[in-house]
Amino acid sequence: MRTKQRNRLILAIVIVAFVAVSAALALTALNKNINLFYSPTMIVNGEAPKDRMFRAGGMVSVGSVQRDPETLAVSFRLNDGANEVTVKYKGILPDLFREEQGIVVQGKLAPDGTIIASEVLAKHDENYMPPEVQEALDTAKKMGVTGAEKE
Amino acid sequence: MSIIPNWLHRLSSPKNFYRFAGIASNWCGWIALVLIIAGLYYGLVDSPPDYQQGDSARIMYVHVPAAWMSMFVYVVMASSAAVGMIWRIKASSAFANASAPVGAMFTALALLTGMLWGKPMWGTYWVWDARLTSELILLFLYLGYMALNSAIEDRETAARATAILALVGVVNIPIIHYSVEWWNTLHQGATVTKLDKPSIHISMLIPLLLMAFAFKFYYLSNVFRRARCELLEREQGKLWVRELVGGERGE
Numbered sequence: 001m002r003t004k005q006r007n008r009l010i011l012a013i014v015i016v017a018f019v020a021v022s023a024a025l026a027l028t029a030l031n032k033n034i035n036l037f038y039s040p041t042m043i044v045n046g047e048a049p050k051d052r053m054f055r056a057g058g059m060v061s062v063g064s065v066q067r068d069p070e071t072l073a074v075s076f077r078l079n080d081g082a083n084e085v086t087v088k089y090k091g092i093l094p095d096l097f098r099e100e101q102g103i104v105v106q107g108k109l110a111p112d113g114t115i116i117a118s119e120v121l122a123k124h125d126e127n128y129m130p131p132e133v134q135e136a137l138d139t140a141k142k143m144g145v146t147g148a149e150k151e
Numbered sequence: 152m153s154i155i156p157n158w159l160h161r162l163s164s165p166k167n168f169y170r171f172a173g174i175a176s177n178w179c180g181w182i183a184l185v186l187i188i189a190g191l192y193y194g195l196v197d198s199p200p201d202y203q204q205g206d207s208a209r210i211m212y213v214h215v216p217a218a219w220m221s222m223f224v225y226v227v228m229a230s231s232a233a234v235g236m237i238w239r240i241k242a243s244s245a246f247a248n249a250s251a252p253v254g255a256m257f258t259a260l261a262l263l264t265g266m267l268w269g270k271p272m273w274g275t276y277w278v279w280d281a282r283l284t285s286e287l288i289l290l291f292l293y294l295g296y297m298a299l300n301s302a303i304e305d306r307e308t309a310a311r312a313t314a315i316l317a318l319v320g321v322v323n324i325p326i327i328h329y330s331v332e333w334w335n336t337l338h339q340g341a342t343v344t345k346l347d348k349p350s351i352h353i354s355m356l357i358p359l360l361l362m363a364f365a366f367k368f369y370y371l372s373n374v375f376r377r378a379r380c381e382l383l384e385r386e387q388g389k390l391w392v393r394e395l396v397g398g399e400r401g402e
Contacts, residue, residue, distance in 0.1 A: 008237040015318045023322045027333075035335040036280040057335055094274035096203060104278075104337055121274045126342040128208060129352040130199030 037104050040083040043115075050109050056085060057104040057123065065099060075114075078103060089117040096122035165382045166391040168242035172375035180372035186365035194358035201355075210268045211355075216363040218261035219344070221289060222324050224254035224370060228296070229317040236314035241385060242378070244310040247317065248300055249377030253370050255293035262286060273337055281330035282338035285323055292320040306385060 027034065037057035038048045048054050058078035065076040075088045087105050097103065097120065107117035161167055194212035201208035228250035235244030265283070266276040277283065296313055303309035331340045343349045349356060386392050 005237055012233050012237060012314070012318055015315060016321060019319050019322045023326070027326070031334075034281050034333075036278070036337055037335050039335070094272065096272055119275070121278065121337060122272060123337055124203060124272055124339055125350075126339045127350045128211070128342065128355050129202050130354060131202045132199070133352055134202035 039080045040078050040085045041080055043085050043109070044083040048109060053106060053108055053118070055104055055106045056087070056115055057102065058085070060097070060099050060101050060103055062099045078105070086114040087117050087120075088114055089120050091120070093120055094122040096124055163240045163242050165241050165245075165386050165389070168245075169379055169382050169391075169395075172379045176372050176375035176379070178372075179368045179375070183365050183368035183372055186361055186368060190358050190361035190365050193361060198355050198358050199352075204272060207268065207271050208355075210264050212358055212362050214261060214264040214268060215343075215359060216366045217257045217264065218286070219363055220366045220370060221254060221258040221261050221286070222327060223367070224250050224257060225289065225292070225317075225320065225324060228254055229314075229321045232310070232314035232317040236311050239307075239310075241306075242382065244306075244314075245378045245381040245385065246374065247313070248381055249374045250370075251293050251296045251300070252377070253373050255290060255297065257366070257370075258286065258290040258293060262290065278337050280336040280338060281334045282327065282336050285327045285330050288323055289320075289327060292316075292323065296320075 037055035040056065040058045042048060043056055048056070056078060058080045061077040061079045061084060065074065067074045071090065072092065073088070073090045074093065075086060077084045077086050087107070088110075089105065089107075102123035102125065104121045104123055105115060105117040106119040106121075107115045110116050162171060190212065195209055198209070200206045228247045231243045231250070232247035234240060235242075235247060262283075265286075269278075270276050296316055299316055300309050300313045303312060328341075328344070330336060331338055342351050343356070343359070351359070383392060383395075
């Protein structure tokens, strides 16, 4: 390799290394702002902002969904396995909204610790399978077969 | 230069690359057509609907390969731009320049199909989460590359400037891929491109991979054709081009 070419090769490596390090530093510094939502544990610990809108994310707790039969109002609880928060919302829920579904809500914290949501988004998981496979998995679960793996 | 094999060295001359690219473009184009027809048939007709999302999940067969390609093309573009800059290989720089519009097209396609998918499933077209934002930055990187390339008249200077821009942008690629693991995002985690077993049923994985290969061959076919045009334009005064067009122009 001639000297000029080697210099240019070194330049290329230095650029990539320099940018990678500065991006890593910047992203680490901004870590909190890049997260799309606060988990219920963070909200219970008081890490969520109290005076402005923020997003909260978690799984819809089983048996927690209460719909008002007269209006579109609905209330449910979000959990992350450790803590729970109650969410109140008035509006149309996305198709994927159901118990044990990952949900992201945008709203404000009320003084009593519930979230008054203005937007509810559904998060879907990375599993794709035909309905029959899901049914087979559910029956296997019900019959108490352990270790039934998702295909 | 002993580290570069002889055939590769010969291929890197504009004249040989032009000939090779013409043949390769045709072959890749036909392979892509066959794979796209097969992939679309298996994806839209033969594969089952998803257990949660029903038929809406079928947009995955376009969205996911397009998103993979948006990152793959960027890495190829940045590497060939770097090789073109370091060893002053015109064919390599031309290949990088030809990759930019194709990569931008795949990125735009991934963003658009993602938005159309997001509205029914998530409840919104767009959300500023880490995955969506970093993919949008990728689109801007491609557009910036194209703008910079056409803004500089001198080809040598343009090759150096665009290579540096492309190398700076490479850092975005791992950020896109790992954004769903490093931060809380609305976008779900990786289904196929992880070390673990893919979390997708085999009947849906096959059309997905067919489409992925179809897009790859389409990219090759398209990029070779574009690179040929660029080489012809760049080398218009040279003997091999004059021989090619019958000595009528380039006087």
